[in-house]
Amino acid sequence: MKDTHKHQGLRNQLVKIISEKGITDKNVLKAIAAVPRHLFMDSGFVDFAYQDKAFPIAADQTISQPYTVAFQTQLLEVKPNQKILEIGTGSGYQTAVLIEMDAKVYTIERQQELFKKTKLFLPKLNYKPKKMVFGDGYKGLVNEAPFDGIIVTAGAPFVPNALLSQLKIGGKLVIPIGDDVQIMTLFVRTSEKDFEKHELGQFRFVPMLKERN
Numbered sequence: 001m002k003d004t005h006k007h008q009g010l011r012n013q014l015v016k017i018i019s020e021k022g023i024t025d026k027n028v029l030k031a032i033a034a035v036p037r038h039l040f041m042d043s044g045f046v047d048f049a050y051q052d053k054a055f056p057i058a059a060d061q062t063i064s065q066p067y068t069v070a071f072q073t074q075l076l077e078v079k080p081n082q083k084i085l086e087i088g089t090g091s092g093y094q095t096a097v098l099i100e101m102d103a104k105v106y107t108i109e110r111q112q113e114l115f116k117k118t119k120l121f122l123p124k125l126n127y128k129p130k131k132m133v134f135g136d137g138y139k140g141l142v143n144e145a146p147f148d149g150i151i152v153t154a155g156a157p158f159v160p161n162a163l164l165s166q167l168k169i170g171g172k173l174v175i176p177i178g179d180d181v182q183i184m185t186l187f188v189r190t191s192e193k194d195f196e197k198h199e200l201g202q203f204r205f206v207p208m209l210k211e212r213n
C-alpha cells in the first residue's frame with residue numbers, strides 16, 4: 001500500500017479539475033488532495049484512480065466520482081468534531097474524506113462483503129470512524145442521533161423520515177433522490193417540525209436498496 005509523490009501529483013491535478021467544475025470549499029479540496037484514492041480501488045482500476053470518474057468495487061457497487069464526493073461534502077459544510085452519519089460505506093473513500101475534515105463519522109453499509117472489507121481496510125490507513133454498522137441505512141442510527149449532518153451515497157427512491165428526524169436543529173441531510181437519475185437534494189432542519197429543501201442538479205448513483213445482503 002504505497003502512496004508516492006507521483007500519486008500526490010495526480011491528486012493535485014484532480015483537485016484542479018474538480019475546482020474548475022465548481023468546488024470552492026478549501027477544506028473539501030484539502031481532503032481530496034489528502035486521501036489516497038488509489039488504495040480504495042480494486043486492483044484492475046488503480047491506474048485510473050485519479051480520473052474524475054466512478055469505478056466498480058466489490059458486490060456490484062461503485063466508488064463515487066470524486067466531483068460527486070466533493071459536491072456532497074461541500075453541501076454538508078462540515079466543521080471539526082461534528083457528528084456525521086454516512087449511508088453507504090462502500091469503499092470507505094467518502095468516509096475517509098469526512099475523517100480528513102475531522103468529522104466524527106458513523107457509517108452504515110448493507111452489503112456484508114463490503115462492510116467486512118472496508119472495516120478492516122480503513123484503520124490500516126489510520127482512518128477511524130466512530131462506528132461502522134452492517135445494517136439498513138433507511139433506518140439511520142437512532143441510538144447515536146442527533147447528527148449535524150447525514151450524507152446518503154446511494155440513489156434513494158424517496159427521503160426516509162427516519163433520517164430527517166435524526167438531524168439536529170440546523171443539521172443537514174444531503175441525499176440524491178430518484179430512480180434512474182437522481183436530484184441532489186439538501187434538507188436543512190430549521191426547527192423541530194420544519195425543513196428547508198433545496199434541489200441542486202442531476203447525478204447518477206447505484207440504488208439505495210432495502211434489506212441486507
Ligand code: SAH
Pocket residue numbers: 061062063064087088089090091092093094095108109110111114135136137138153154206207208209210211
Ligand atoms: N460512499 C461510497 C459509495 C458507495 S456506492 C464510496 O465512497 O465508495 C453506495 C453504497 O451504498 C454501496 O456500497 C451500497 O451497498 C450501499 N447501500 C445501498 N443501499 C443501502 C442501504 N439501504 N443501507 C446502507 N447502505 C446501502
